Amino acid sequence: MREIVLQGGTVVDPSQKLHGVYDVLIGEGKVTAVARRIPAEDRMILDVSGLTVVPGLIDVHTHLREPGYEEKETVPTGGRAAAAGGYTAIAAMPNTRPVTDSAAKIRQLKQLAAGTPVRVWPVGAATKGSLGEEAAEIAAMAESGACAVTDDGRGIQSAGMARQVLQLCAQSDLPLLEHCEDESIAGCGQLHGGRLAQKLKLPAIPVSSETVMLARDILLAGETQARLHLMHLSAAASVEILRLAKERGLPVTAEVTPHHLLLTENDVENLAALAKMKPPLRSAADRAALQSALAEGVIDIIATDHAPHTETEKNSSFADAPFGVVGLETAFPVLYTCLVEAGILTIDQLVDRMSCRPAAVFRLPGGTLKPGSPADVAVFDLRSRYKIDKTRFYSKGKNTPFHGLTVRGRPVLTLVGGRIVMRNGKVY
Template sequence: MRSQNLLIKNAHVVGPETFNGDIRIHQGIITTIGQDLSVSPDETVLDASGQTVLPGLVDVHVHFRDPGQTDKETISTGSRAAAHGGFTSVVAMPNVTPVPDNAADLKALLTKNVQDGVVHVHQYAPITMALHSNQLVDFERFNQLGVFGFSNDGVGVQQAATMKAAMAACAAVDAPLAAHIEDESLRGDGVMNAGPVAKGLGLPGMSNQTESSQLARDLDLAAATGVHYHACHISTRQSVALIRQAKAAGVHVTAEVTPHHLLLEDTDIIGDDPNFKMNPPLRSHADRLAVIGGLLDGTLDMVATDHAPHTIADKGGTMKTAAFGIVGLETAFALLYSRFVRSGRMTLLELVDKMSTTPATAFKLPAGHIQIGAPADLTVMNLETPYQINPNTWFSKGVNSPFIGETVYGQTVATIVSGKIVYQQKEGR
């Protein structure tokens, strides 16, 4: 993407580098920060008066469904949704069709991410062939191609021997392994959290141990192999305790939590509504308090959306038959800013840290900072004007969300990637 010569005037910056002033961007890099900078003839001016400028948001867990499932999402629509939500870097999971478990398909997907993405679209490679097998991919070759890491997200690695071998292979090439943590033998046909709500609705449940038992296995294996183990979408109080213990013991583990697990619990499901069906499921009140506490104390390092678009048909019917997952890229920041920052539960700086700086640092991405010499990946937000979550304004193909209709604060005014304005607010969007 071609960068612009851009001058952001009157910026109120919140992040690791908090300041008020002007930001000059040249060839995709922040070159000058100062007061009352003069405008050069070749510069585009973006006046940020009354707005808040943040380091571009980073989401290490999205599903763009491309190739093979483009009726649900494409790299183009998904990356535009990311920009609309204030994200400048995302990492796509490999549960697409075909699974990129060979060099040719992986190369094609990496190229397509660059060609079609309006934000930085990084790519996980699968851990095993076709995701469901126990045959490992070529970790060394795929790492050389430039993948972000390895993950079978959507499918938990069921065999401990397979997971240990995969961790050793990742450690050998210094690549992270991101785990979808789920014991399928314990999940059975569950579609929501096991407990009184599921019983009342007559729906099969998934116990907390579906997640935590496999996490305990993985953390022990991670300690033995030295891999950077990343725990996806943590949802239970037992899992938070396990991660806290592992970190104290020196295990190289990072963990993410989704906005929906921070904001919703199973008691919010008052009927058989597939928009509340996700995996892992919405848990109990005690679990939600535990993941909030884990995020605030650093046990859970970051927020990731697990953006999972589906067609209306796939999310239709009942929770027993509908697909798992909800969209999140275009609602994540606004929901968390509205519910947590405006309520005083956390500061804006803490939210920026969890949605930008920490994920960038944990995965060695050149993001999360607004300083001279840094890549010009920034987000301009309007934090003062309320608006209603409306899927008609979204760029994503997916409209599967339980948050539709909520009034929130934190609307993206502009998103800048490598010095180029890739999203700018217009009337109605």
């Protein structure tokens, strides 16, 4: 394969504290040099001047829906959506049908993902069938290539079961990804318990359903010394507990989604079921706390929680619609436009939280353009504006709250292992 030079782009690679105009040389699937000027020789030249070159984005929270819910998404359609969004790797959640709760099912998922344009890292279930009753075969799944375990979609309801899972995670050196939701508090809640819940006469999902489990698991992680990763934080109170845990040096990390960073409960009024997700969108004060915790690094990672559903499902009444929104094809541009251009985050922080930190926390390849690392690269156009159009998504899921939004930061080129998998919006 011919060597490739990405020529004249602005390279933003926080893993090397690099931010400037550089050429990037790629050969045999790896980044081989980053320098001011790399001679063309007989190399393939990709002119990226005026564009921004970053280590490929890594989404640690993607629902691919296959096997079992292929009408919502498949491994190939989700993989293409990822490549289209500038992602080079995604972690696939186990809440499929059947649930990915054994070494054999981890291997099956790897086979399913073999022809996918991006790297797919399987996540195993924490408990059998994600029912919360009996721990899954965590050690065997780790050996088969699971990068983490979770019962996502649900939290582990029993403290004793969570403790047992964390002990097994510690033995296998895998993180537990916790969806913090105490169902004895959340019940059949539909949205945040503010003005809108009263107006719509729908049951609320109190903040304590999140904080109670989050605090519980932080205590358990401290005791078991297992790696605990808290998924999709939604509330200022969660950030405060996380901050304390980090100050005490506990092995805890956390993520936040683009929708929790950008929307509030008030958006439910216009977006209806397109703003229905778990945990729910909360107050403007909660959103502000999530944004500043992300900027400070208290929250480590931005993860999409890409949750495709069919249009029929999402078009039903608010109470009947399923929870969740898609995110892979919109995350970078909406965050760039609404956080970086607004001065809330720097571009370096955004790339760090979407690429470098996910690689480090989940111990995955990528997240850097250091010579010798895999040539997983994304290129974005931060200059021109465009309108987000869900009808052009590669994902089967069109359930985005950001349709029609004018943004900058369009993904224009994605390389995985040195291979071009997306160029100018076309996925290969």
